[in-house]
Amino acid sequence: MGLFDRHAGLLEAYRDVRTTGADPFQIRMERVLSPTEAVINGRKTLLVGTNNYFGLTFDPSCMEAAIEAIRAEGTGTTGSRIANGSYSEHVFLEEEIAAFYGKKHCMVFTTGYQANLGVISTLVGQGDHLLIDADSHASIYDACKMTQAEVVRFKHNDPSSLESRLRRLGDKPGNKLVILEGIYSMLGDSAPLKEFVEVCKKYGAYVLVDEAHSLGALGETGRGLCESTGVLDDCHFIVGTFSKTLGAIGGYCVSNDPDFDILRVTVRSYMFTASLPPSIVASVRQALRVVKARPELRKQLWDNVATLYDGLAAQGFKLGPEHGPVVGVHLPDRMLAIGFWRAMLDAGIYVNVAVPPATPNGVSLLRCSVCAAHTPEQLQHMVEVMTGIGRQLGVISGAPKLRVVAGSR
Amino acid sequence: MPDPGTGEPLLRTAHQLIVENDDIANTLELPRLTTRLDVIREICHHLAPYQAGERPIIGATVIAKDLTIDSLAIMDMVMELEDRFDVSIPMNVVAEIHTVDQLADTILDLRAKR
Numbered sequence: 001m002g003l004f005d006r007h008a009g010l011l012e013a014y015r016d017v018r019t020t021g022a023d024p025f026q027i028r029m030e031r032v033l034s035p036t037e038a039v040i041n042g043r044k045t046l047l048v049g050t051n052n053y054f055g056l057t058f059d060p061s062c063m064e065a066a067i068e069a070i071r072a073e074g075t076g077t078t079g080s081r082i083a084n085g086s087y088s089e090h091v092f093l094e095e096e097i098a099a100f101y102g103k104k105h106c107m108v109f110t111t112g113y114q115a116n117l118g119v120i121s122t123l124v125g126q127g128d129h130l131l132i133d134a135d136s137h138a139s140i141y142d143a144c145k146m147t148q149a150e151v152v153r154f155k156h157n158d159p160s161s162l163e164s165r166l167r168r169l170g171d172k173p174g175n176k177l178v179i180l181e182g183i184y185s186m187l188g189d190s191a192p193l194k195e196f197v198e199v200c201k202k203y204g205a206y207v208l209v210d211e212a213h214s215l216g217a218l219g220e221t222g223r224g225l226c227e228s229t230g231v232l233d234d235c236h237f238i239v240g241t242f243s244k245t246l247g248a249i250g251g252y253c254v255s256n257d258p259d260f261d262i263l264r265v266t267v268r269s270y271m272f273t274a275s276l277p278p279s280i281v282a283s284v285r286q287a288l289r290v291v292k293a294r295p296e297l298r299k300q301l302w303d304n305v306a307t308l309y310d311g312l313a314a315q316g317f318k319l320g321p322e323h324g325p326v327v328g329v330h331l332p333d334r335m336l337a338i339g340f341w342r343a344m345l346d347a348g349i350y351v352n353v354a355v356p357p358a359t360p361n362g363v364s365l366l367r368c369s370v371c372a373a374h375t376p377e378q379l380q381h382m383v384e385v386m387t388g389i390g391r392q393l394g395v396i397s398g399a400p401k402l403r404v405v406a407g408s409r
Numbered sequence: 410m411p412d413p414g415t416g417e418p419l420l421r422t423a424h425q426l427i428v429e430n431d432d433i434a435n436t437l438e439l440p441r442l443t444t445r446l447d448v449i450r451e452i453c454h455h456l457a458p459y460q461a462g463e464r465p466i467i468g469a470t471v472i473a474k475d476l477t478i479d480s481l482a483i484m485d486m487v488m489e490l491e492d493r494f495d496v497s498i499p500m501n502v503v504a505e506i507h508t509v510d511q512l513a514d515t516i517l518d519l520r521a522k523r
């Protein structure tokens with residue numbers, strides 16, 4: 001058997017995608033013009049699938065901070081946090097994030113993926129119990145493979161499903177750790193966190209919340225779902241990323257546990273990879289200041305979410321269950337999703353396409369992510385384009401308007 | 410009808426309340442009354458949509474191979490079975506289960522240990 005034989009099925013399905021047109025998984029951004037526009041296939045394209053919720057990738061103050069840091073400290077640290085890769089700036093960043101959440105401790109990782117992978121797999125071990133939401137991100141599933149703890153899934157966003165699993169554990173020994181997400185990355189829905197926290201308290205379970213998509217977007221000061229639902233003090237661990245709202249790359253975990261720092265010499269994804277380069281640390285520190293100083297970005301984001309979500313809903317598209325910075329548009333199957341995606345790209349709009357097995361319940365989605373920097377006109381245009389394509393492809397009904405909505409090649 | 414697992418007469422299944430002796434049946438606890446047949450039936454009910462062609466689903470059916478079900482759908486089915494039979498099957502245990510028989514045995518073992 002050849003090394004790639006086990007992927008035969010996937011190769012076959014992938015060939016179908018590649019031979020019929022543009023490959024949604026190999027799009028090249030030829031030139032990025034702004035948080036909302038890039039050149040793709042030689043033409044200017046509206047970006048509505050970049051997780052760049054506040055549009056900070058081109059924030060002048062963040063860019064200047066990064067440039068300055070490169071001049072002062074060079075391009076990379078060439079070492080891990082436990083060797084030569086801890087600069088004063090890494091420590092300052094950790095202090096600032098801890099202070100932002102009002103927690104005592106923070107560890108910064110090179111990606112959010114590594115934060116989840118390392119923290120979750122290290123917090124629980126042999127004899128412990130890890131309970132995860134069925135729609136958890138890949139980084140959480142991968143952490144499950146790395147721990148000796150017993151892992152049980154509960155139904156997505158269903159506190160009673162979690163409760164029955166905690167109840168069944170009875171008086172079995174071992175710690176219990178429950179993993180939740182602030183905003184789920186495919187459909188943009190939020191966890192009923194208050195209810196979940198109640199259940200966890202009742203059964204003495206620890207709570208870890210991944211605020212990857214909710215940092216900046218939720219809460220009065222942008223701290224995420226923990227803040228907006230008033231349970232910041234009840235969440236033992238909060239994980240997040242710098243790769244979305246903060247416009248860079250990196251991950252973090254904050255906690256009040258007095259022994260938290262022991263993770264610095266036990267979490268392998270922290271110990272055995274190089275630390276973030278100075279430029280990233282500098283731009284993230286500045287981005288965090290911007291998040292605190294400019295709450296209007298949060299309002300702009302949600303106004304834009306309403307424009308897109310309500311606009312698409314009014315045309316009859318089937319969407320995720322609630323407003324969120326991620327707007328997931330349901331399509332009947334994989335090839336239709338890819339066809340729809342290609343038609344949108346031809347019309348000058350880029351979104352993500354998400355198909356099984358990367359999606360919950362085997363659904364096929366166009367995954368749109370909204371940016372505070374989008375103009376209402378850009379999003380209204382997108383609704384028109386999607387309405388036209390949706391009618392052409394028979395995804396939505398309704399009398400076609402007498403105008404051409406799809407762009408020409 | 411005798412229980413194929415224990416050979417004892419089947420008083421009732423959770424699906425169909427075949428009550429042969431009212432007084433006794435009502436005092437018995439559900440755990441003892443869930444039979445292997447109940448479990449197999451429930452598994453087959455969940456797997457039916459994934460049947461490949463005409464081949465029937467039997468105890469020896471290899472779930473991930475002989476059917477059209479993907480790994481995520483298997484995990485979702487397990488979640489339904491967990492709630493139906495009030496047991497939790499850890500993911501590492503699920504990974505070791507290949508056939509319908511093994512899945513049924515796992516559920517029955519976990520029920521017995523409760």
Ligand SMILES: Cc1ncc(COP(=O)(O)O)c(C=O)c1O
Pocket residue numbers: 111112113114116137139181185210212213240241242243249250251
């Ligand atoms: C829920 C969730 N957690 C973690 C991550 C990982 O983030 P990063 O890009 O920092 O690795 C992502 C990003 O895809 C995510 O959606």
